[in-house]
Amino acid sequence: MLKFNLSNHLLVGSLVVIVFFVVAPNLVSAYRLELLTIFLINVILAQSYRLMATTGDWTLCHYILMGVGAYATGVLAKMAGLPFYVVMPMACVVTAFVSLLFAIPLSRTLGFAFFIASFALGEFVRHVWLKFHYPFGGARGINGIPKLEIGQGGEWYFIDFWDSQNFYYFTLIFTILALMILFRIDRSRLGNAWKSIYSDRELSESIGIDVAKSRIMVFCVSGFLAGLAGSLLAYQIGSIDPHNFEMVEMVYLIIWCVVGGVKTFWGPLIGVLSMSVVFELTRPLAEWRPALFGLILILFLVLLPGGLETLPARIRAMLNKTSKQREAG
């Protein structure tokens, strides 16, 4: 008999999910496939955002960091004409570097001030894109980012990632990689040290964790992965402009993390998945849709703080309570 334990469970579960994503291109239409690709990019984004949130630092600039990755990709691929295997790592490093520049002043603030100051710094960067026509293209942004390809037409190893199916697999590989890295961090001593900052700042300082340095480090790692998401996005849509990275997008990212929760590794995944489904299903609502998502955000924060990931524990607690009451009564 198979031993029933959690790690087997997880392994089987992840395998099922991976198999689904591997065969998905054969099951869905091209349009749906594009959505699925965006979904994978969003998974990277939400998961990297969660890394920040584990230290208690919620930022309002994560979308901007994604934008930094996208802009770096645009500039390096279009202007410098570099191939993707140079562009993508560089885009991630550039984003991590910008994150470092953000993190230094931000690490002097806490909680709400941190949140709002990160917003202002993000706006600064967005204005940099708006202001400088060279190299960022001002309000029009960067169009015609070269497509991603390996080799050249005719060569036997040529792969054209303009093809949605190919690009989908490309994104899938990076998503799995990013998730594996984040999962390892989450279970590592380093990850636990970061989480302890959230639960008790002073205590973690007293046991030798350099809180300021850790917060800066998390910010950079999180930024690095946001840069990856941005780079993938830039290659996927082929053109970017400052409007792609507005506050509204940041609010949606927050909605995913609030709906799913950020305490466990699975929270943001649940959040992105459920909200992406709701997003697609509510297309007929058209202009009313933001109001629905606004309402979802309010309802979760007021009625289910902690998100969907806390739902099983809540239900269990409720059942326990009622059964106890029944025993008593």
Added chain:
Amino acid sequence: MTVLLELKNTSVFYGKVRATSSVSISVPEGQIITLIGSNGAGKSTTLRMISGLERPQEGDVLFEGQSILSLPPEKITGIGIAHVPEGRRVFSQMTVMENLEMGAYLRSESKEMARNLDLVFSHFPRLKERVGQYAGTMSGGEQQMLAMGRALMSNPKLILMDEPTLGLSPIMCQEIAGIIKEINGNGRTIVLVEQNARLALALAHYGYVLDTGEVVIEGAADKLRENGDIQKTYLGLD
């Protein structure tokens, strides 16, 4: 002697941690009752529960024979219970006068307020000299006086005092103690929480000793003063 306030088997939990356990206290009208005990014994918690800042999970609190458990803290102030909180907690960026006005928030009818103000100034002439000064710029003892004066502005029947002499100079302690006696002499009932057990027992009529959330000894203050155990543990006598 009528009982003004009565605690019946009250227990307060912070989450799952029991802060006080089955505390029963009876406060007769016109007396000073003291709760003594070491840090974390549950004295402050008991006071905070009386004024509604904490809710007991078990037991009942009766004021003038009526349960006050369902009242929010601001209503409890309204029925005549004033709380001088630990650490004074004066409004530091407001003047002395404004602090006193806040004490009279529920008794702001001008005649009544003038009467209460006269009373406060008769107990604390020093406050009268400083009506325009910002509370945050005053000394600890003066702030304590202000906190007590602020409580008196609501013309309470019962005053809860949490560590009124904490951190004060010995002379200032004597002065505050004298005023507590004076206020009680005017017919106000007082529940006094003190770490300075010697002072508390000198002032009070009756005392309760709390240890890890439970009442371990109770009795008339002069009896407690002579109790060997208490002398050893709380009065520092051998």
Added chain:
Amino acid sequence: MGVDTIVQTFTNALVLGSIYAMVAVGLAIAFGVMQMANFAHGELFMAGSYVVFTLYTLVGIPFLIAVILAFPIVAAIGMVFERLIFRPTRGNVLAGFMATAGAGFILQVLVGQQWGVGLMRSIQTPYPGSTEILGAAISYQRLLIFPATVVMVSGLWYFLTRVKHGKALRACAQDPEAAVLQGISLNKMTSLAMLLSGGFAGVGGALMAPIIPVTPYMGHTFAVTAFIIVIVGGMASIEGAVIAAFILGFIHTIVTTMYDSVTATMVGVFFMALVLIVKPTGLMGRVKV
């Protein structure tokens, strides 16, 4: 730069600083009492503009009365925010802040569905013409904003230092628990704070309605600046907010005159980052938030 340019820039800065002050003061009041951080403050500003659009342009009520009516109408929205969002999330600043982001979405959609999304509503100015001061032309409409702010802010100051409930509001901001022990109801005070906060944002938006394009999304830029101002000023400090508002007003106007508005926003943000590094509590802040 001639005298006329200097005068022009100075008055423009004064006007801009005034409007910033009105918006930022509202944020500071709400944050001061139980740390209510309103993400949708810009949407309250927008609502004020639409009150003027509806009552003045569509219904035909005199402009000044429409502006005055913006106060209670938008204050009511603020109080709804308090009751439905801030009260249940009390003690968790970020939760309240994020939830009001959702409320901002809802307001934008409601206004957009009622009055149109893409259309910019331009509101005819009720006070055409301008006056000339030392060669600089300043429109009456703009000129109105400075005295209006002076009246509003002095009114607020009077309320907070002379009126019982205003003093109670300050007491609550300094020490909520001690305030409760004086018989002050926390719920009433948070409600009052959001009333004032909404009212100020509403009047600000109402006064600006004839000057700037009115759209459901117009609040965003003002909200960003207002948040920068309260951070620079020290979050809960009303004096700090007023001072920082005029500093930012001058920075924005001068940089816009010399370069462009995008650069002005960048300089403003940079200024904020500088203040955070040098003095994380803000100019007038006493506590680190």
